[in-house]
Amino acid sequence: MILSPRGVEDILPAKTSQYQWIEKEASFLFSLYGYEEIRIPTFERTELFSRSVGEETDVGKQMYTFLDKKGRSLTLRPEATASVVRAYLQHKVYAQPGEWKVYYMGPMFRYERPQAARMREFRQIGVEVIGEVNPYLDVELIEMGAQFFKKVGVTDFSIQLNSIGCKKCRVPYEIKLTEYLKNNLGSLCSLCQRRSQYNPLRVLDCKRKSCQSILRKAPSTREYLCEDCQSHFKKVKMGLEDIGLKFELNPRLVRGLDYYTRTVFEFVSSLLGAQDTVCAGGRYDELVQELGGPPTPALGFAIGVERLLAILEKKGIEPPSKGFPLIYIATLDEESQIMGSRIAALFRSQGIRSWLNLSERSLSSQLKVAHKREIRWVMIIGEKEIKEKKFILRDMQSGEQEGIEWDRLKELGKKLK
Ligand SMILES: [Zn+2]
Ligand SMILES: [Zn+2]
Secondary structure (H helix, E strand, O other): OOOOOOOOOOOOHHHHHHHHHHHHHHHHHHHHOOOEEOOOOOEEEHHHHHHHHHOOOHHHHOOOEEEOOOOOEEEEOOOOHHHHHHHHHHOOHHHOOOOEEEEEEEEEEOOOOOEOOEOOEEEEEEEEEEOOOOHHHHHHHHHHHHHHHHHOOOOOEEEEEEEOOOHHHHHHHHHHHHHHHHHOHHHOOHHHHHHHHHOHHHHOOOOOHHHHHHHOOOOOHHHHOOHHHHHHHHHHHHHHHHOOOOOEEOOOOOOOOOOOEEEEEEEEEHHHOOOOEEEEEEEOOOHHHHOOOOOOOEEEEEEEHHHHHHHHHHHOOOOOOOOOOEEEEEEOOHHHHHHHHHHHHHHHOOOOEEEEOOOOOOHHHHHHHHHHOOOOEEEEEOHHHHHHOEEEEEEOOOOOEEEEEHHHHOOHHHHOO
């Protein structure tokens, strides 16, 4: 037997309904804010990610990179922002007036150590806005994230907020931070020691207790913000306060990717244990230019779908039922199968999901199938029923059954639940 590779999993029908529900809620809500869906490729030229995500970041190191048959280096997308920006540039969207608001959903790939709610293939739902610098857009984006979580029943999250400044103010800050880390190098974990050389900012979110006690006293990005970044951040905070959305300032929130600037935020749930971030995002005002476009501010966020589903499971939240009744049509021989298929067509045209038995199972074994699959309605078509053109409808919940004439079958859609 061939098993799936480590770190990927099948989403079986019992679970796809949850994904569909989440995706439907997201696309509906995002469209209320003016977003439209974009579908980006699953793999890109490696260069796109090494220039955006950064090769020395965690994500950069976890990329699935391979050579194709012509020896070109390609990478399975580890995230979607870089592809969206690439599409923005490739299709010259910047030539159109107004900002570009898109959302996406789909699988991402990272070579990680598999653990609960962290797989090598995982799904993200995310949004990007390209072309607007207004801080109230940051506020709207965060508010939209909060609305989404509320919509699916998740209310116990905290919003962590920080500003990590721009190119201009990050340089003096990184000098100060590197100096501080150097002075405390002996007390930091080995990962932090390495990071302090190539990506000092990332040291700040080390989860180790021993590192955290050192990092608590480290200089904070916010003390070094330039005037523009300061005023931007002030307005973001004001805007959030204005709409009554609670947030916590977290000076050690820096995000794991190279391209972030200014506002960064995370939605954190206490229900998730160590993997507590369920949504993360921020501004990336320099990325469009970095990838060869005109200077263009941008921002976005991504929701980890598996992490969100883990929260829903812990809270016992189930997607609402599809709303269409399901009926199992039990048949006994070829003649009743032919009649059954006519009845099934009649049902389907009324929006009744109809499962026609085409096996040679006995009636009692067919009823067992319906029972096991929790199908409430069963229609039984036997010789006598065909002759009388009156078919037995059984309610598996109550055990009651009644005869239904052909003419009444046409209106059964209104009756069944
Ligand atoms: Zn700045
Ligand atoms: Zn550390």
